[in-house]
Amino acid sequence: MKMTSGRRHIFCYKEGNRLKTTPLTPWHRQHKAKMMEFGGYDMPVEYTSIIQEHENVRNAVGMFDVSHMGEFMFQGSQTPHFLDHLVTNLPSTLQLGQAMYTPMCYPHGGTIDDLLIYRIEPDRFLMVVNAANREKDWEWITNQAKSFSHLELEDISDRTALIAVQGPLALNIIQSLTDIALNELTYYHAAFDVLVGGIKAHLSRTGYTGEDGFELYVSADKALELWEALYELGVQPAALGARDTLRLESRFPLYAHELTETISPLEAGLGMFVKFDGHEFVGRDALWAQKTNGLTRKIVGITLNGGIARPGYPLHDEENRVVGIVSSGSYSPTLKRPIALALVDLSHTKTGTPLKVMVRNRAVPATVVKTPFYRRSSS
Amino acid sequence: MNIPDDLKYTRDHEWINKDGKVGITDYAQESLGDVVFVELPQVGEQLKIGEAFGVVESVKSVSDLYSPVDGTVKAVNESLKETPELINQEPYNQGWIMQVDILNQSSDLLDAKGYRQQVEGE
Numbered sequence A: 001m002k003m004t005s006g007r008r009h010i011f012c013y014k015e016g017n018r019l020k021t022t023p024l025t026p027w028h029r030q031h032k033a034k035m036m037e038f039g040g041y042d043m044p045v046e047y048t049s050i051i052q053e054h055e056n057v058r059n060a061v062g063m064f065d066v067s068h069m070g071e072f073m074f075q076g077s078q079t080p081h082f083l084d085h086l087v088t089n090l091p092s093t094l095q096l097g098q099a100m101y102t103p104m105c106y107p108h109g110g111t112i113d114d115l116l117i118y119r120i121e122p123d124r125f126l127m128v129v130n131a132a133n134r135e136k137d138w139e140w141i142t143n144q145a146k147s148f149s150h151l152e153l154e155d156i157s158d159r160t161a162l163i164a165v166q167g168p169l170a171l172n173i174i175q176s177l178t179d180i181a182l183n184e185l186t187y188y189h190a191a192f193d194v195l196v197g198g199i200k201a202h203l204s205r206t207g208y209t210g211e212d213g214f215e216l217y218v219s220a221d222k223a224l225e226l227w228e229a230l231y232e233l234g235v236q237p238a239a240l241g242a243r244d245t246l247r248l249e250s251r252f253p254l255y256a257h258e259l260t261e262t263i264s265p266l267e268a269g270l271g272m273f274v275k276f277d278g279h280e281f282v283g284r285d286a287l288w289a290q291k292t293n294g295l296t297r298k299i300v301g302i303t304l305n306g307g308i309a310r311p312g313y314p315l316h317d318e319e320n321r322v323v324g325i326v327s328s329g330s331y332s333p334t335l336k337r338p339i340a341l342a343l344v345d346l347s348h349t350k351t352g353t354p355l356k357v358m359v360r361n362r363a364v365p366a367t368v369v370k371t372p373f374y375r376r377s378s379s
Numbered sequence B: 001m002n003i004p005d006d007l008k009y010t011r012d013h014e015w016i017n018k019d020g021k022v023g024i025t026d027y028a029q030e031s032l033g034d035v036v037f038v039e040l041p042q043v044g045e046q047l048k049i050g051e052a053f054g055v056v057e058s059v060k061s062v063s064d065l066y067s068p069v070d071g072t073v074k075a076v077n078e079s080l081k082e083t084p085e086l087i088n089q090e091p092y093n094q095g096w097i098m099q100v101d102i103l104n105q106s107s108d109l110l111d112a113k114g115y116r117q118q119v120e121g122e
Helices: A025-030 A050-059 A079-086 A131-145 A170-175 A220-232 A240-249 A284-293 B026-032 B112-121
Strands: A002-005 A034-038 A041-046 A062-065 A070-075 A099-105 A111-121 A124-129 A152-155 A160-166 A190-196 A199-204 A213-219 A297-304 A314-316 A322-332 A337-345 A354-359 A362-369 B014-016 B021-024 B035-039 B052-058 B062-066 B069-076 B098-105
Touching: A025 A041, A025 A220, A041 A050, A041 A240, A050 A062, A050 A240, A062 A220, A062 A240, A070 A079, A070 A131, A079 A124, A079 A131, A111 A131, A111 A190, A124 A131, A131 A152, A160 A170, A160 A220, A170 A213, A199 A220, A213 A220, A240 A322, A240 A337, A297 A354, A322 A354, B021 B026
Parallel strands: none
Antiparallel strands: A002 B062, A034 A041, A062 A160, A070 A124, A070 A152, A099 A111, A111 A124, A160 A213, A190 A199, A199 A213, A297 A337, A297 A362, A314 A322, A314 A354, A322 A337, A354 A362, B014 B021, B021 B098, B035 B052, B052 B062, B069 B098
């Protein structure tokens, strides 16, 4: 047996001397997590079972070390104006304590990264970026910032840890650790510099799993203390494997899969995060042309029978013409069947369209379906 | 780690027994994690030593399976189509993958002791 894709590291994993670590990497290793390289970091991919960790989050609660994510702090009176220029959404419209998801594009409309922006004070914002894109983003952003005055930027990634606590029981768990009334902290809002388990944290009601949950930004030297307090309360760790199946079921894009330097936010189905009204921003002209001329391709959900679609597998139509490519694919622990996202020619994106996924030269029947694949029942 | 004494092993983590039944080892299933799909060979298919005869997929990975023998596929474990997790639960029993009419065995097969040494070195 030899791995042809996926976790090659398992049979040849060597202690990486160039990989970066998080404050929790030693904990993951002590608890026998299987480790992999992700975004330049030595990260856990699973502790015992991806399916079990996935189900813990769907049905109870799980916690993720996502300290590899990058954090940039913006300050100064020009910050709201600058951010509106930098990204496709409108950060200047954020209320204090509110968070916003947004793509960031090149002038040609391709996506540099997708990220979160928090408004901490009127002129102070926190940006959270993908680990693999941190250096690229920082270079792009600091270059864009050159023509703006009254703007200070700081990369605080290395001193910031991030723990995500996700699942229907997350609210009760976090409430037992803080005096903040969490029922008043609504989705995509955050409380800054509050105490959680006696540790100063940015407490945010956000996540990447499709469940209710919180993300806690803490000082790197306090991450282990918070993680262990949560573990003492019975919160089981979950790793990147489950994070990927959870986000895929919820149809959240993953950079380098559904969003790339050649895939625009409109093609990825993120039009609601591109605000054209009264707003000049990098990539506006290219995206406006795409919107008015019509897209030629877009990301859709597919289900299939008799094989698992993996990133890069071609999609054929019934006449065996290539009409798309799989961007993400796995087994859905919730639906108990293979699911995938794929970039498909617009002519073949209607719900119900029959397609074939070429799995190792075998044509596996597939169907375009509505997404998300999973949506939690409202509580 | 369970490495039965009465089996032979490939360096690629397959096992084969005296009846020509083939599967993957406990170490392999543990490393893969939850097995969610198995691509089986066809009954009657001719196999050569070292040739890929099937695929095991876990949630995160795709792995080719290599034949430890020359021979003809006599039977495949149809129950893996509905319950691939048998490979995790019972890699040496209910989780067998195929049975082969053996023509020639690979000269490179390991006994339990040799396989254990290899795995402990990984």
